[in-house]
Amino acid sequence: MRYKVVLNGCSPNFSNQCSSVRAFLDYTTALEKETQTIIFYSNPALQPKLTALAPTTQVHLIKINHYEAETDLSILTELEKPDPADLYLFPGDYAGSELAVRLACRLNGSSLAAVDSFQTDQDQIICTKAVYNGYLQGKFSLSKRPYCLSLARGISGSSNNQVIEKREILQSDRSEAYQPVYIKGRSVETAESLKELEEAKFVVAGGRGIKSKDNYLKLQQNARRLDAALGVSRPVAMNGWAPLNKLIGASGIITNPEICLAIAVSGSPAFSSGIEKSRLIIAINTDPKAAIIKNADLAVIDDYKAVLDELTRLIEKDKNR
Amino acid sequence: MNVLVCFKVVPDLDQLSGSDWLVDGCSRVETRFVKKIINPYDESALELALKLADQARGKALTTNLNALTIADSGANLTLKSLRALGYQEAVRIEADTEPDFTPEKVAALIAAYIRNTNVFDLIMMGRQSGVGDNAKTPLLTAEFLQWPCITQVTAVEKDSAGTYKVTAMADEGTVIRVIEPPCVLAVGNAPSSTLRVPTLKAIKEQADLPVKTYAADKYRNATPHLPLKPDAELLNIEVVNRKRKGIIVEGADAAEKAQILYQSYLKGWLAEL
Numbered sequence: 392m393r394y395k396v397v398l399n400g401c402s403p404n405f406s407n408q409c410s411s412v413r414a415f416l417d418y419t420t421a422l423e424k425e426t427q428t429i430i431f432y433s434n435p436a437l438q439p440k441l442t443a444l445a446p447t448t449q450v451h452l453i454k455i456n457h458y459e460a461e462t463d464l465s466i467l468t469e470l471e472k473p474d475p476a477d478l479y480l481f482p483g484d485y486a487g488s489e490l491a492v493r494l495a496c497r498l499n500g501s502s503l504a505a506v507d508s509f510q511t512d513q514d515q516i517i518c519t520k521a522v523y524n525g526y527l528q529g530k531f532s533l534s535k536r537p538y539c540l541s542l543a544r545g546i547s548g549s550s551n552n553q554v555i556e557k558r559e560i561l562q563s564d565r566s567e568a569y570q571p572v573y574i575k576g577r578s579v580e581t582a583e584s585l586k587e588l589e590e591a592k593f594v595v596a597g598g599r600g601i602k603s604k605d606n607y608l609k610l611q612q613n614a615r616r617l618d619a620a621l622g623v624s625r626p627v628a629m630n631g632w633a634p635l636n637k638l639i640g641a642s643g644i645i646t647n648p649e650i651c652l653a654i655a656v657s658g659s660p661a662f663s664s665g666i667e668k669s670r671l672i673i674a675i676n677t678d679p680k681a682a683i684i685k686n687a688d689l690a691v692i693d694d695y696k697a698v699l700d701e702l703t704r705l706i707e708k709d710k711n712r
Numbered sequence: 713m714n715v716l717v718c719f720k721v722v723p724d725l726d727q728l729s730g731s732d733w734l735v736d737g738c739s740r741v742e743t744r745f746v747k748k749i750i751n752p753y754d755e756s757a758l759e760l761a762l763k764l765a766d767q768a769r770g771k772a773l774t775t776n777l778n779a780l781t782i783a784d785s786g787a788n789l790t791l792k793s794l795r796a797l798g799y800q801e802a803v804r805i806e807a808d809t810e811p812d813f814t815p816e817k818v819a820a821l822i823a824a825y826i827r828n829t830n831v832f833d834l835i836m837m838g839r840q841s842g843v844g845d846n847a848k849t850p851l852l853t854a855e856f857l858q859w860p861c862i863t864q865v866t867a868v869e870k871d872s873a874g875t876y877k878v879t880a881m882a883d884e885g886t887v888i889r890v891i892e893p894p895c896v897l898a899v900g901n902a903p904s905s906t907l908r909v910p911t912l913k914a915i916k917e918q919a920d921l922p923v924k925t926y927a928a929d930k931y932r933n934a935t936p937h938l939p940l941k942p943d944a945e946l947l948n949i950e951v952v953n954r955k956r957k958g959i960i961v962e963g964a965d966a967a968e969k970a971q972i973l974y975q976s977y978l979k980g981w982l983a984e985l
Contacts, residue, residue, distance in 0.1 A: 402883035458884065461860055484883045489863045489898075492848045496855040501943035504847040518944070521952070522813075523741060524725045524842040526733055528952050529813075531944040573860050575875055576890035579882075592985045629752075631904045635866075635881065642840075642901055650981050659726055663954050671981055672956060673973065679960075686954045689961055689977055697966030698973075705974045706982065 392511060394422050394478035397467065399486040400432030400441045401458040404585075408482035409444040411546040415480070416446060419509050422478070429470070431455050431463055433566075448555055454564045457577075460489050465569040468497050477536050478516075483544040495539035503531055507543040525641055525660030545645030545664065585636060585644055591620035594648040596639055596666060598683075599626040600655025600676065600695070607632040609696075610654065613703050622646065624662045639665035654695045658683025675699065713768070713870070713893075716778045716829075717761045717799075718822055718837040718849075719754035720811065721787045723747070725842055735949050740812075743843070750790060753838025756905035757897075760868055761836055762798060768870040775870070776800050778832070782807050782821055782928070792918040796910035801924065808928035812843040813946045819852035820938035824931035826857060833893035834876065839863060839900050850898035856938055857896070862889065864900035 398408050416422065428445040431453050432438065442450050451470075455462055467479075467490070479494060481487030488504050495502035507528075508519045515534040520543060522529035588594065595614040601607055607627065614621035622639035623632070639646055640662040651669035655676060656662055663686055666672060674687035675695045684690045691698050723743035735741055750758065758779065765775040778801040779794045781787045791802035805825065809817045826832055835854075840847040854861030864881040871877040871890050878889050881900055899905075932940075961977075963969035 399883060404883055458882070460863075485864050485881065486883055488847060489851055489861070492851040493855055493861070495943065496852060502848065503944045505845070517947070520845070522843065522845050522946075522949060524845065526725060526728070526952065527735065527741070527949045529739075529949050530947045532947055533944050535943065571860060573892050573895060574889050575892055578888050579885050580888070581885040593982075625901070628901060629756075629903055629905070635901055635903060638901060649985055650978070657726070660952065660954070667954055671977075673978070684960075685958045686956055687958055688956045689959050689973065691961045691966075691969045691973055693966040693969055698970045701967045701970035702974055702978070705971065706978075709979070 392422055392477045393475075394426050394480055395476040396426075396428040396446055396480045397463075397487070397490060398428060398430045398441075398445070398482065399458055399463075399484065400430040400437065400452075401434075401455070402484065402486065404484060405441060406444055407589075408484060408487070409446055411482050411542055411544075412480060413446045414546050415509070415542055426476070427451055429453060429467070431458065431466075433457050442558060442560060443554075445555070445558075448557060449559045449561070451561045451563070454562075454566050455568075456566050456570070457579075458486055459571050459574070460486070460493065461571040462565075462569045463490055464493055464497060466565055467494055471498055471537070475537070477538065479537055479539045481539070481541040483542040483546070487541045491539040491541035495537070498537055498539070499535070500537040500539055501533040501535040502539040503533060504541045505543045506540045507546065509540065521641070521660075521664070525664055544641065545668070547647070547668070588620045588622050588637065588639070588644050588646060591646065592649045593617065593619040594622055594639075594646050594651045594666070594669070595619045595654060596622045596624065596646075596651060596656060596662075597627055597633070597654045598624040598656025598662070600657075601627065601632070604630075604632040606696075610699075613699050616703050617706055619652070620648075622665075624656050624659075641665065652699075653683050653687060654699065656683050657681050658686050713773070713834065714776045714778065714832045715761050715764065715834045715836065716780055716826065716832040717754075717757050718780045718835065718853075719758055719790075720751045720781060720838075720841050721748050721783055721790055722751045722842050724749045733951050735951060739946050739948050741949070748786070750907065751838050751841035753840055753899055755838075755907045756902040757836040757838050757899040758794065759905040759907045760865070760899060760902055762908065764868050764870065765798065771870060773870055773873065779803070780805070780822065780825060782809075782811060782818060785925075788923045791923045792921070793910055793915065795918045795921070796914035797908060803924045803926065805926050805928055805931070808932070813846070813944075814942045815844065815846040815848040815852060816939040816942050819849045819856060820935065820940070821928055821931055822849070822853050823856035823938065824935040826853075828931055828934060834868075835859075835894075835896045836865075836868070836899060837896075839898040850896050854896035857894070859894050859896055860891075861896040861898060862891070863898040865897045866900060866902040868897060
């Protein structure tokens with residue numbers, strides 16, 4: 392099966408996109424390894440880095456002004472005619488998730504978003520993905536080519552940055568092509584780096600049970616004193632108690648720490664998928680029936696403030712010795 | 713300006729207990745008797761549209777808000793509440809499809825309704841909804857209409873008489889676009905977008921007025937080229953097991969529990985960081 396990987400080189404999370412695609416390809420035996428990666432990029436200075444990280448030998452670098460779905464879709468549709476593929480693989484970030492669905496529609500193929508596994512089965516492919524808000528996993532069959540799949544967020548593996556010695560590089564400049572006419576003005580507020588939370592060894596995660604913005608700010612102080620990165624569940628971010636770039640879970644950041652202290656979180660699957668790679672999960676919650684208790688290695692059933700304050704005191708005391 | 717917000721009433725899956733998720737050999741979970749809520753992303757879309765109307769009013773611009781759902785009559789109460797909140801039209805298309813795993817059919821029906829009505833310049837809906845978790849309906853609606861689409865929208869304002877200012881999360885940060893309609897907006901994690909509550913007086917005024925309801929065939933027959941089959945067929949479902957040991961740290965009070973947690977477990981882990 393001939394496939395193309397499509398990556399967004401305009402995004403600061405490019406290396407994460409490559410890692411997740413590489414990990415997915417490692418688990419998937421049904422694909423030829425030597426097909427093409429298409430990288431849309433805007434900054435020429437980044438070309439060598441983007442090329443080096445690409446998961447296939449053949450790389451097509453396409454220069455555009457900045458990422459806009461309409462631009463990428465028009466170029467991808469145009470490229471399909473002379474060089475068709477059976478499968479388009481997109482990472483699970485914002486861009487990949489929208490491009491996969493819309494490209495399939497334009498190419499009269501089929502799509503599935505947030506896929507976590509893939510196999511071929513005669514004239515169809517079988518994929519799995521989270522359904523029922525992440526409580527369950529669904530198995531789906533797709534039979535119309537080209538298949539356009541975006542990956543689930545947080546797929547990772549061990550052989551992330553395996554070096555590919557020899558590259559075949561194709562370059563094109565499409566910065567003048569397909570400017571979306573409906574956009575009359577555009578500005579970007581660059582987000583604070585998400586790396587602190589993504590790469591933290593120790594994460595404190597606050598849930599709905601913290602109840603207020605004031606308590607979020609107190610939790611922030613605790614996290615600082617513990618040298619931990621602070622994240623929150625969706626209700627905390629949606630209530631405006633914490634900024635959106637602190638959101639952990641299926642629609643936010645997938646963390647990968649050694650230790651996660653889950654404070655007053657209920658443990659919905661959407662949140663749990665953001666901390667389930669933690670080596671040690673400790674839940675602090677007043678409700679012994681909360682789902683997080685069973686999904687944790689250790690649990691303290693009590694008021695989180697009293698437990699956390701004492702824990703912070705003990706850790707600081709040892710640190711200052 | 714005419715804004716259409718599409719929404720779906722869904723079961724509140726967080727209300728289901730562990731044993732409710734036993735799905736041996738099935739491809740669906742029984743959710744008929746679970747409490748219903750507006751899909752949270754759609755709820756944000758409904759509230760963002762109300763905020764847009766408030767803001768436009770401040771600029772002396774008129775906004776017509778319209779709501780659409782594809783559902784059975786169980787959704788009528790929600791539609792009446794939306795009218796009580798200021799939605800001028802709240803329409804239901806009788807469901808002719810099981811909506812959870814057929815985003816192509818749902819989007820085709822929405823697109824056909826929009827084409828047939830031919831008055832809307834902005835379509836808003838949540839980026840995804842539970843049960844199916846397809847994350848496809850707004851994208852497909854845009855493609856069927858051949859309209860542009862902005863995803864992960866967190867705010868929308870009227871910019872001038874002919875343009876909107878749309879704020880959206882993107883991989884590179886927050887992108888603010890000034891756009892000329894028509895456009896489909898897929899609403900994402902929009903902070904402070906819990907749907908406001910209507911007054912009792914407004915609810916009473918709407919209670920006995922009928923909900924406009926249409927048969928799906930009225931729109932499907934007009935758009936035979938749009939898909940009637942989903943891209944991906946659901947074969948089966950399985951429970952995701954996230955269970956760990958769940959050891960409860962016991963102690964006389966919070967301080968003692970913290971001390972035991974630290975001395976017996978956490979201290980060793982922290983030493984290895």
